[in-house]
Amino acid sequence: MIQKIYTIESGCFNPYQNMGLEEYLMYQAGEDECILYLWQNERTVVIGRNQNAWKECRTKELEADGGYLARRLSGGGAVFHDLGNLNFTFLARRCNYD
Known part of the structure; x- marks a missing residue:
């Protein structure tokens, strides 16, 4: 059972x-x-671990625009991140996942 919750905010x-x-x-x-x-x-365009970056996004245009391409550990589709959205992640041991 979870007893403590910590919040970490990235300034990067x-x-x-x-x-x-x-x-x-x-x-x-x-x-x-x-x-x-x-x-x-x-x-940033973030793609899932099983995606082909060259089929899912326009890599040359992204690079020319100064954008980033990153791959996450999990699966799923391509998403675009910018400073207009806040991302959040909850991290806990598997035994506490419900």
């Missing part, structure tokens, strides 16, 4: 740093803890 807008921290935090939640991670990315 770099998708590679934000998603790297998200993966790191995934392994840090204790037996009775939940971590709420809040983050934002600048001009």
Whole structure:
């Protein structure tokens, strides 16, 4: 059972740093803890782990516009992140997932 909830807010807008921290935090939640991670990315297309980036997005246009392309650990479709949306992740041990 979750006894403690921690909130971490990223002050960084770099998708590679934000998603790297998200993966790191995934392994840090204790037996009775939940971590709420809040983050934002600048001009980023995020694709799922099984997607082909060259079929799912216009990589040349994204690069020319100064955008980022990032791959998340989970599956799912392509999404666009910018500073107009807030991303959140709840991280807890599997035994606490309900």
